[in-house]
Structure formats: C-alpha cells, structure tokens
Amino acid sequence: MAINIHFFQDRNIERMDPVKLFAYFDELENFKVFYTDEYVEITSRDKAFGLSYSYYLTKRSKVHDIFRLNSNYVNVNFLLVMPVLIPSFLAKEILKETQKICKIFELEVYFDGVKDIEPFNMATIYNFFETTRNRQIEDEKPVDKYFIEHEKLNEICKYQQMVPSLNEYYRDEVDIRHYIAVLNKKTGLIGMSIGWVVGSPMIFPPNLSYVHLMEKDNLTVVVPSKDLFRKLDKYLVEVKNFLPDMHLLKGRYALKTKPLARKLRKEAITEENFQVIRICDIIDQ
Numbered sequence: 001m002a003i004n005i006h007f008f009q010d011r012n013i014e015r016m017d018p019v020k021l022f023a024y025f026d027e028l029e030n031f032k033v034f035y036t037d038e039y040v041e042i043t044s045r046d047k048a049f050g051l052s053y054s055y056y057l058t059k060r061s062k063v064h065d066i067f068r069l070n071s072n073y074v075n076v077n078f079l080l081v082m083p084v085l086i087p088s089f090l091a092k093e094i095l096k097e098t099q100k101i102c103k104i105f106e107l108e109v110y111f112d113g114v115k116d117i118e119p120f121n122m123a124t125i126y127n128f129f130e131t132t133r134n135r136q137i138e139d140e141k142p143v144d145k146y147f148i149e150h151e152k153l154n155e156i157c158k159y160q161q162m163v164p165s166l167n168e169y170y171r172d173e174v175d176i177r178h179y180i181a182v183l184n185k186k187t188g189l190i191g192m193s194i195g196w197v198v199g200s201p202m203i204f205p206p207n208l209s210y211v212h213l214m215e216k217d218n219l220t221v222v223v224p225s226k227d228l229f230r231k232l233d234k235y236l237v238e239v240k241n242f243l244p245d246m247h248l249l250k251g252r253y254a255l256k257t258k259p260l261a262r263k264l265r266k267e268a269i270t271e272e273n274f275q276v277i278r279i280c281d282i283i284d285q
Contacts, residue, residue, distance in 0.1 A: 001084050001085070001132070001136050002081045002082055002083050002084060003081075003082045003084060003111060003112070003128070003129060003132060004062070004079055004080070004081055004082075004111060004112075005079060005080040005082060005098065005109050005110075005111045005125070006062065006063050006075065006078075006079045006109065006110045006111065007075075007076055007078040007079060007080075007102070007105075007107040007108070007109060008069075008073040008074060008075055008076065008107065008108045008109070008110060008117045009073060009074055009076055009105075009106060009107060009108065010072065010073060010074075010106070010108070011072055011073065011074050012072075013106055015074070015076065016076050016078070016105045016106075016107070018040075018057060020105075021057070021078070021105065022040070022042075024101070024104065025042050025055075028044075030044045030045055030046050031043065031044050032045070038058065038059055039056050039057060039058040039059065040056065040057040041054050041055075041056055042054060042055040042056070042057070043055075046280075048160050048161070048163065048178050048279075049090060049157070049160060049278065049279045049280045050278025050279060050280045050281070051083075051086065051090055051278075051279075051280040053080075053081065053082060053083050053094060054080075054081050055078065055079065055080050055081075056078070056079050056081065057077060057078050058077045058078075058079070059077065060077065061075050061077055062077070062079055063075060063110065069110060069116055069117055070116050070117050073108060073117045076107070078107075080094075080098055082094055082129070083280075084129065084132050084133045084136055085133065085136065085137075085142055085145055085281075085283060086280050086283070087153050087154075087157055087279070087280065087282060087283060087284060088130070088150065088153075088154070088284045089153065089154050089157035089158070090157065090280060091126065091129050092126065093161075095122055095125055095126060095129075096122075098120065099120050099122060102119075102120040103120075107120070108120070109125070111125070111128065112128075113125070113127075113128030113131075113132075133283070137283070144277075144281060145281050145282075145283055146183070146190045146277065146281060146282045146283070147190075147282070147283050147284075147285040148190060148282050148283075148284070148285055149284075149285050150284040150285065152207055153282060153283075153284050153285075154284075155206055155207055155243060155244075156179060156192060156207055156279065156282075157279065158243060159179065159205040159206070159243055159246075160178055160179055160279060162242065162243075163176055163177070163178055166203065166242070170203075173201065173251065174201045174202060174203055174248065174250075174251075175196070175197060175200050175201060175202045175203070176202075176203045177194050177195050177196075177203075178194075179192045179193070179194060179205065179279065180192070180193040180194060180195065180212060180276060181193075181276065181277045181278065181279050181282065182209075182210065182222075182274040182275065182276055182277065183274065183275040183276075183277050184273065184274060185273055185274065185275060186273060189209075190277070190282065191208075191209030191210055192205075192207050192208050192209055192210070193208065193209065193210035193211060193212050193222060193225075193274075194208060194211055194212065195211075195212040195214055195220075196211050196212065196213060196214065196261075197214050197215070198213055198214065198215050198257070198258055198261045198262070199254055199255050199257060199258040199261075200254055201248075201249055201250055201251040201254045202248075202249045202254070203239070203246065203247070203248055203249075204225075204229075204236070204246070204247045204248075204249065205243065205246050206243055206244060206245035206246055207245075208225040209224065209225055210222045210223065210224060210225055210269075210274075211223055211225050211228050212271070213228075213261055213264070213265065213268065215262075218265070219270070219271075220271055221265055221268035221269065221270060221271070222268060222269045222270070222271060222273070222274060223264045223265075223267075223268045223269070227264060227267075228261065228264060229247075231257075231260040231261070231263070231264070232249065232257055232260060232261075235249055235250075235253040235254075235256065235257055236248065236249055237249075237250065
C-alpha cells in the first residue's frame with residue numbers, strides 16, 4: 001500500500017516547467033529519471049536504507065475525483081507515490097523533500113486525507129501517514145516487516161544518514177560504516193551489526209547487538225557486541241557530540257586490539273546464522 005500525493009497549481013501562476021523539474025532531480029543524489037511513452041518516473045534508491053520510492057509525471061490525470069475539487073487550481077499531473085510500511089524517520093525525510101519541491105515550484109497538494117486541494121502541511125500529511133500505516137498493520141499483519149522501539153529506530157536511522165558527514169569530519173582517517181541489519185535465524189530477533197576490519201581505527205555506533213569481525217586470512221564471523229566491547233573497553237572513547245553511546249577506537253590503539261578480538265573467534269557465530277534485512281523494512285513500535 002502507498003499514499004498518492006497529487007500536486008496542483010493556482011491557475012493564475014505560470015505552469016510548472018517539466019524541464020526545470022527534471023533538472024532539479026538530476027542534481028539530487030540517489031535520484032534517476034526514467035522516460036516512457038505514458039509517464040516519466042523519478043525514482044530514489046537509497047542503498048543505506050534499501051529504500052525505493054518514486055515521483056511520476058503522467059500524460060493524464062490520476063486523480064479519480066478531480067471534478068469536485070477547487071477549479072481555481074490545475075492538475076499538473078505530477079504525483080508522489082509514498083510507501084507506507086517504512087520507518088517514521090524515512091517518511092519525514094521524504095516529506096521534507098516534498099515540502100521543498102512544493103515551495104520551489106509553487107505547488108499545492110491533494111491526497112485521500114483531505115477534502116480539497118490545500119497548501120503542503122507537514123503535520124497533516126505525516127499524521128495521515130501514521131494513521132494509514134497503523135491501519136494497514138492492524139488489517140494485514142504484513143510479512144517480512146520487523147518492529148523496533150521508536151526512539152531506538154530513530155537513532156539507527158540518524159546514524160545511517162550521518163555516515164557521509166562523519167567520513168568528511170574524520171577525513172577518512174577512521175573506518176565509518178553503515179549498519180548491517182540482521183535477523184537472527186535461531187532466535188527470530190532483529191539486531192544491528194557493523195563490519196569491523198580487525199585492528200583498524202573504527203567508529204562503533206549506538207544500538208549494536210553484533211559486530212562482523214573481518215580479517216584478511218579468516219572467514220568473517222559475527223560476535224555479540226557486548227562481548228567485544230568488554231574486551232576493548234579501555235581502548236574506546238565515547239564520542240558525545242554526535243549520538244549517545246557512540247564510541248571511537250583510535251588509530252594508536254587499534255593494532256593492540258587484534259589479539260583480543262581474535263580470542264572471540266572461538267565462540268563466534270557464523271554469518272550463515274543471520275539473514276541481512278533492509279532498514280526500510282523495520283517499523284516503529
């Protein structure tokens with residue numbers, strides 16, 4: 001299920017120029033523009049979250065009840081198809097982007113949650129998103145979706161989004177990686193892991209359940225984060241200016257941790273015990 005947000009313009013202003021719209025999306029990371037005979041699809045694919053969603057510019061109107069809407073506005077045949085079963089954090093990011101597009105191209109919106117065309121209102125649309133998502137979860141009990149407490153998932157998403165800026169801040173002198181979201185096949189529990197090249201300086205983000213230990217001459221194995229951090233504790237420094245419970249393993253200490261990490265291999269879990277999942281498939285509980 002998805003929410004369709006349709007865009008309109010006041011009849012008295014200059015009509016939106018599709019060429020300028022496509023140029024706008026060409027400048028944005030993760031967006032690709034695809035052309036067909038019936039529509040243009042503008043798709044975002046974010047590898048960090050596994051998230052995909054699209055805007056469409058169509059030849060014909062996709063608004064079923066358009067004739068009862070305010071005639072002072074014209075349908076520009078542009079719409080957002082917004083997924084519903086995604087984290088709240090990602091929904092807000094999509095809506096922030098949409099709000100910016102509305103401002104730049106002087107667009108108003110219409111969707112099932114309102115009676116008529118109206119200015120973009122973040123609170124109204126977000127509340128409709130949450131209501132729609134909750135109703136779908138209750139009605140359908142979705143398959144291959146997972147649930148994590150809201151604040152924890154919010155922190156996970158913030159870090160995942162923050163990785164490029166952290167790399168810039170540390171000037172690539174520290175290994176900064178995205179989360180690996182995993183399903184433990186034995187317990188059925190969801191956890192966050194991160195890949196660590198043993199002996200390298202590293203940022204360990206909050207909310208880790210596991211760490212993937214990677215070494216050149218050994219198979220990658222998974223260890224519980226609490227066991228690893230117990231051994232590395234004296235070498236870790238908390239980074240307080242980004243997120244709580246984020247820790248840095250500095251370069252001058254990194255090599256000293258190799259023997260400690262290798263001892264954990266005796267009790268490690270093989271990767272085969274885990275299924276990697278997309279963060280966009282995790283929903284606030």
